[in-house]
Amino acid sequence: MILLHNRIKAIERHPMKTYLQHGKFRFHAIFCLSFFFFYHTAWAGKTLEAIKQKDQISCGVNTGLAGFGSSDSQGNWTGLDVDICRAIASAVLGSADKVRFVPLSAPQRFAALQSGEIDILSRNTTFSLTRDASLGLNQTAVTFYDGQGFMVPTKSKFKSAKQLRGVSVCVQSGTTTEKNLNDFSKANMLAVKPIVFEKLEAANAAYFSGRCKAYTTDASGLASIRSKEAKDPKEHMILPELISKEPLGPMVRRGDDEWFAITKWVIYGLLEAEELGINSKNIEVQKNQSTDPAVLRLLGKSDDMGKLLGLDREWIARSVAQVGNYAEIFDRNVGEKTPLALKRGLNALWSQGGLQYPMPIR
Numbered sequence: 467m468i469l470l471h472n473r474i475k476a477i478e479r480h481p482m483k484t485y486l487q488h489g490k491f492r493f494h495a496i497f498c499l500s501f502f503f504f505y506h507t508a509w510a511g512k513t514l515e516a517i518k519q520k521d522q523i524s525c526g527v528n529t530g531l532a533g534f535g536s537s538d539s540q541g542n543w544t545g546l547d548v549d550i551c552r553a554i555a556s557a558v559l560g561s562a563d564k565v566r567f568v569p570l571s572a573p574q575r576f577a578a579l580q581s582g583e584i585d586i587l588s589r590n591t592t593f594s595l596t597r598d599a600s601l602g603l604n605q606t607a608v609t610f611y612d613g614q615g616f617m618v619p620t621k622s623k624f625k626s627a628k629q630l631r632g633v634s635v636c637v638q639s640g641t642t643t644e645k646n647l648n649d650f651s652k653a654n655m656l657a658v659k660p661i662v663f664e665k666l667e668a669a670n671a672a673y674f675s676g677r678c679k680a681y682t683t684d685a686s687g688l689a690s691i692r693s694k695e696a697k698d699p700k701e702h703m704i705l706p707e708l709i710s711k712e713p714l715g716p717m718v719r720r721g722d723d724e725w726f727a728i729t730k731w732v733i734y735g736l737l738e739a740e741e742l743g744i745n746s747k748n749i750e751v752q753k754n755q756s757t758d759p760a761v762l763r764l765l766g767k768s769d770d771m772g773k774l775l776g777l778d779r780e781w782i783a784r785s786v787a788q789v790g791n792y793a794e795i796f797d798r799n800v801g802e803k804t805p806l807a808l809k810r811g812l813n814a815l816w817s818q819g820g821l822q823y824p825m826p827i828r
């Protein structure tokens with residue numbers, strides 16, 4: 467009894483209790499709560515509302531990286547990053563065509579999203595702690611797991627990146643590439659000479675004219691540049707080492723949780739469709755004949771998952787019907803039958819030895 471009494475006394479004397487009773491605490495609590503409510507009512511869902519108003523998504527893409535984001539002479543955009551925006555437009559606005567593509571160079575891309583010029587940045591962009599914590603942007607879901615590599619002329623003597631001692635390397639500014647190159651050079655005491663360009667075309671021109679002895683960027687970027695820009699792609703080889711992790715995916719502005727959720731779940735939905743064997747060709751049959759609860763849920767035939775995101779029940783069924791599941795998007799743009807000829811590798815589903823693991827849609 468005495469012990470209990472002493473305990474209560476101790477609690478009463480505790481500085482936290484004094485703080486809780488103090489006016490200062492009440493002021494802090496009211497301040498924090500009002501900030502919370504203001505923050506949320508001010509921003510939640512604003513992007514979706516604005517997109518619905520203008521009946522179009524503004525999607526920041528590459529200025530021209532075949533397989534990821536590039537346009538032909540008629541202004542038709544293609545690529546994996548392009549298709550992700552199309553799939554989101556389809557889920558949100560009902561049509562994969564309701565997208566305005568805004569080409570952005572590496573140094574321009576984040577400001578375009580921060581300023582509101584675009585609603586989403588879908589442009590071979592790496593997720594990292596620095597970017598997550600300092601740009602006022604949110605990283606959504608990984609659409610392509612990549613790593614940084616090096617390309618050299620096949621006739622050069624280089625067989626490994628570790629042989630690039632004192633060599634001039636073309637690299638673009640405003641990228642993770644530039645920083646990784648410096649780290650790799652220091653860690654391996656290579657003293658490489660980075661030759662830095664602001665524009666992709668300038669970096670390409672410098673490498674293909676022989677001004678730099680090697681070229682570095684994401685391995686997917688190297689495959690794209692080699693297939694599109696080299697006179698003969700066989701004259702250039704990609705060295706075996708990948709020197710970094712480059713998880714690429716779309717970014718959105720911070721402060722709009724609803725839009726953030728929509729972008730993430732459309733990507734997971736495209737992956738989940740692949741996982742469940744639903745594609746653009748069999749989707750109608752699946753909708754009408756499947757008895758699998760997971761299929762029925764994804765396609766909006768049982769639970770209404772779209773409603774939870776502020777969309778309709780057909781949200782992802784429409785994206786898959788119009789744009790395809792993740793495998794179709796991958797194969798069409800960068801897969802083994804395209805000039806980039808990339809294997810699924812890390813981008814295979816988790817159930818097939820890869821890293822693509824969509825969060826469960828349930």
Ligand SMILES: N[C@@H](CCC(=O)N[C@@H](CS)C(=O)NCC(=O)O)C(=O)O
Binds near residue numbers: 642
């Ligand atoms: N994933 C890296 C590199 C992305 C990047 O911008 N790569 C260059 C070289 S492939 C590019 O796409 N440039 C196109 C442009 O600036 O128009 C990053 O996020 O920093």
